[in-house]
């Protein structure tokens with residue numbers, strides 16, 4: 001069959017840009033389609049990572065100012081929200097410059113098409129009245145925010161990660177956040193620091209349930225210290241008007257909030273995301289959807305073997321680097337006879353709150369599933385000199401290691417709560433990725449007092465335990481006296 005293109009990619013977010021960019025870079029004839037020119041860059045640029053990190057940056061300046069009051073600085077007032085958003089948008093525009101249709105066409109030779117695409121056959125996509133065909137089609141079409149569905153919700157404006165970064169033009173007086181995942185945590189802290197009163201309703205018992213339990217607790221304590229009113233085991237039963245919620249108990253325990261009302265000025269809903277399946281012509285394309293997700297196998301193939309789904313469209317982990325990871329694997333599978341299967345054992349993620357929570361690799365749940373015996377090394381940062389000097393309390397490191405006389409001590413996973421934890425944990429994640437032992441860090445020289453010395457401390461603790469327990473001290477004493485007669 002003669003095709004118009006080597007590859008068609010629908011969606012120009014983190015997944016689609018990388019996928020089309022690589023294909024074009026090796027000289028393939030690639031079509032990359034997104035709905036509007038501004039949609040290029042996807043959620044990460046327009047409604048996700050970039051604006052959330054930019055607003056968190058401004059919020060951290062406010063937190064620093066407040067902390068400095070203890071030393072005589074006088075600060076007052078709330079953020080000028082218009083200026084804050086001008087800053088956020090200006091950062092987005094800088095990044096947008098290398099994610100536009102024009103940039104991709106010029107830099108990589110990609111055929112970029114602005115229009116809404118739909119599959120019209122197993123190897124066919126229609127856009128702007130044109131029919132494109134290719135041996136492979138990649139759906140990098142992302143996800144959409146899940147909406148609340150409770151009685152009375154029609155009276156309330158549901159702010160989400162799209163509207164909050166583009167439509168909100170004043171600092172909310174009282175922001176009611178519903179969720180408990182990373183969006184809720186990051187934005188609750190950002191808005192509190194900028195001057196909003198924030199109430200965070202969490203249906204379950206913890207924040208960020210995918211992280212080790214202690215990390216959720218550390219984050220909750222910090223958010224509460226800063227003024228976020230967190231209500232765990234609590235849900236909204238209904239809305240009685242545009243600014244009043246009637247609460248009900250959530251979770252297993254319930255928090256006794258049932259029957260209470262809560263007044264707010266703005267409602268931010270961050271209760272997860274749904275894979276985008278509508279309007280894509282999936283049925284015509286022979287792509288099955290089940291329980292709201294595109295059906296895929298562990299090689300990103302849909303039920304049509306010519307069509308793949310990556311990024312949020314894949315329906316698993318939803319991160320920009322998740323989309324990048326899918327891309328690398330997919331390209332391997334499109335070219336190499338040795339196929340790669342999706343596996344999260346070496347994945348990582350960071351919640352960019354203060355403290356940051358960085359988690360990587362395998363978790364106790366995964367060890368249990370795989371029947372792997374493991375050792376846990378845990379360290380508080382409370383005695384760390386740098387943490388003391390910078391008055392940072394509540395830092396915590398967990399490292400999971402393999403067990404066994406010969407193969408023991410390999411880094412399998414872990415988590416860190418600390419300022420810049422996402423940067424600090426990279427060495428540990430490298431060791432895991434390369435299958436190396438934690439003890440590999442023992443002799444590395446960490447300049448005093450870099451914050452990441454804590455990562456080494458855990459490794460040295462193992463070595464020092466070994467040198468100071470059992471028969472070893474006796475042997476060392478003997479050796480010392482022998483050498484120093």
Ligand SMILES: Cc1cc2nc3c(=O)[nH]c(=O)nc-3n(C[C@H](O)[C@H](O)[C@H](O)COP(=O)(O)OP(=O)(O)OC[C@H]3O[C@@H](n4cnc5c(N)ncnc54)[C@H](O)[C@@H]3O)c2cc1C
Pocket residue numbers: 010011012013014015016033034035036039040041042043044045047048049050052115116117118140141142143161183276279280310311312313318319320321322323352
């Ligand atoms: C508030 C927030 C903060 C986040 N922070 C982080 C973070 O710090 N780090 C991180 O790694 N991840 C973060 N994420 C997650 C990250 O943004 C997403 O996982 C990532 O953007 C998904 O990329 P994608 O390419 O799969 O989808 P998207 O970026 O959503 O791209 C899909 C594209 O497909 C297009 N499209 C859909 N249907 C069609 C059609 N029919 N025709 C043409 N085009 C179509 C859409 O217009 C869109 O541009 C955050 C998410 C949110 C919401």
Ligand SMILES: NC(=O)c1ccc[n+]([C@@H]2O[C@H](COP(=O)([O-])OP(=O)(O)OC[C@H]3O[C@@H](n4cnc5c(N)ncnc54)[C@H](O)[C@@H]3O)[C@@H](O)[C@H]2O)c1
Pocket residue numbers: 148178179180181182183184186202203204208209235270271272273317318319349350351352
């Ligand atoms: N720093 C980062 O990397 C970052 C930041 C923000 C978002 N993200 C990505 O975006 C995705 C979406 O984030 P999110 O925070 O919306 O989702 P999430 O799926 O991680 O968390 C959703 C939370 O909402 C709760 N929930 C679900 N339905 C509910 C309901 N009906 N009522 C009350 N609570 C309900 C869940 O229990 C959970 O705590 C994340 O999974 C993550 O992959 C990443």
